Amino acid sequence: MADAGLLRFHVPEPEVRPGGTPDFSNVTIPKAGSVPRPEIEVDPRSIRDMAFSIIRVLNRAGEAVGPWAGLLSDEELLEGLRHMMTLRTFDARMQMAQRQGKTSFYMQHLGEEAVSCAFRKALKPGDMNFPTYRQAGLLIADGYPMVTMMNQIYSNEADPLKGRQLPIMYSSKEHGFFSISGNLATQYIQAVGWAMASAIYNDSKIAAAWIGDGSTAESDFHSALVFASTYKAPVILNVVNNQWAISTFQGIARGGSGTFAARGLGFGIPSLRVDGNDYLAVHAVAKWAAERARANLGPTLVEYVTYRAGAHSSSDDPSAYRPKAESDAWPLGDPVIRLKNHLIHKQVWSEERHTQAEAEILETVIASQKEAESHGTLHAGGKPSTRDMFEGVYAEMPPHLRRQRQQAGV
């Protein structure tokens, strides 16, 4: 054997950096409708290819095609479009509120609206999501009041979390939305535990775990897959691959080694990959996975292929690490525009109605914002009491906290 010489250290790099021309030629996009829809009882080994393909329903002409199409009525699709548009408008207003100093922090969903909005419609009341900080569409699509979301963002006197949490770390048991934690991936294994509990209790509810591409590198991603597979937990293991973990491209989490969906295969978990910017495809795949979980067939791993079009957060400037026009070049397009075009193609929507809807939604969001701001913003107006700071650490306040509360003068 020839001498290989000195070892060399390998560090993956994205194809293009700022100043370069965006290039997604390495991303293979299968034709819409080309991936089959297996029975939910399918043997995971027989659908291994699906972890390396992309399930798509909407084609370039705006038509819904193939075996994953046809699950939603026009009314449901119009509602879905409204949810995505609402989330986008909400994001824009809250991003602006952060810039105006009304809150300390915000994170947008730009380009990823279809993932959480469409997914929510595949769940039933009582099911539980364990979201990351980028799935507020779950709340919007479930009718959670926007004013309450804003109150949380503003940490005002009406904040349901009493000002204890960083903005956007919502919690609503009633809406199947588990309390968001700043610590990445922790909720992934918790979702599996929740699903195990539902099975232990012979319940019919299922759980949905959420994680981003970057956080799949955390050890809790691995524990979740082991536990989900071992106990056949009724859980949908969602991976939102938006290509970026702050400044780090998905290759650093070793996305290029195969796919994130493929990671489920080693655990014997059926693993699908879906066009995350295709509302119909996201919903269809989520429904398939939910049916599997409800039928006691165990977990499904779903990778949503999408693109984080906005900055990571209000504290981030993406132009420092990726080309400015990269999101425009993203081959799966924009989820709002794609669903809009589909509905126009079906002649149940039009450019005029869309423009009108945009104006209406903006008006509603602004009205909510005014109402929320009447309860205060981070540095002005009503705020949670200092007493609230000491409450809720335990069910009952222990003596040492009572002493500290007295010291704080409340």
Add this chain to the structure above:
Amino acid sequence: MPRRTMIEAIRDAMDVSMGRDSQVIVYGEDVGFFGGVFRATQGLQAKYGKSRCFDAPISESGIVGSAIGMAAYGLKPCVEVQFADYVYPAYDQIVSEAARLRYRSNGDFTCPIVVRMPTGGGIFGGQTHSQSPEALFTHVSGLKVIVPSNPHDAKGLLIAAIEDPDPVIFLEPKRLYNGPFDGHHDKPVTPWSKHELGEVADGHYTIPLGKAAVRRPGSAVTVLAYGTMVYVAQAAAEETGIDAEVIDLRTLLPLDLEAIVASVKKTGRCVVVHEATLTSGFGAELVALVQENCFYHLEAPVARVAGWDTPYPHAQEWDYFPGPARVGRALVETLEA
């Protein structure tokens, strides 16, 4: 009243809790069919079925993380980490999640879990079967931390922990599993069947969390101890002839400050004893509290006897373990100070 070992008392506590409440779930590594490497869960799977007591993958963060999810659903998981030395992979789940869930969600979600783990040295366990990591948990807002020292307490405290609405770290001194141990490693160990605290009532009873117990009343000096060190302190008092009052803290968080202050105000002197390493150990908190609350009653500096600031060694077990000789010296010095 029947006498039980600490292992039997702990098993009985889980048995009683599982029998009373179908929401109590027990799992961990080797906990199911085999009944645990220390036999603490023996027979529970056969009695309650595999969906109530089962084996888990070797993943501490997986065990605690899944338990948090179960608790969010509404169950009361009582999970085991095989040795306290192996809890670190679960530290993120315990600190960032279990401890804060009620607070960060304003009570929308809660976390009534118990994490049981064998702790402490004196068994030639070396570096990874002897540690006492309690200070890593007492520093965390939202947790409760318990260290029982006898079968009677172990059962009552564990049932109370399982019924508690908040997350509890339950540290079981494995050196005490089969009998009390006063640090005299060269003498035969007395089994719990010969000790009055081995008397464990059948059925359900609880011992309130946050309450200390006076194990040896005295007037000359207060010794604050927990776990194995309770017996070491008692032996040191007998051997030096010093009339020490030995307080078994039982719950470290929340702490029974009232009992501590009452005793130190009476004796005017205090020695804090623990197996864990000295620097930033729980003893530092105890010393600070005694100083803050009893300053004008103190007649001597508050002393600490603890494990040295080294990893727990193997061959040097008895040079490391704070035995009765070291504790006795501290008692004498505190009285002479």
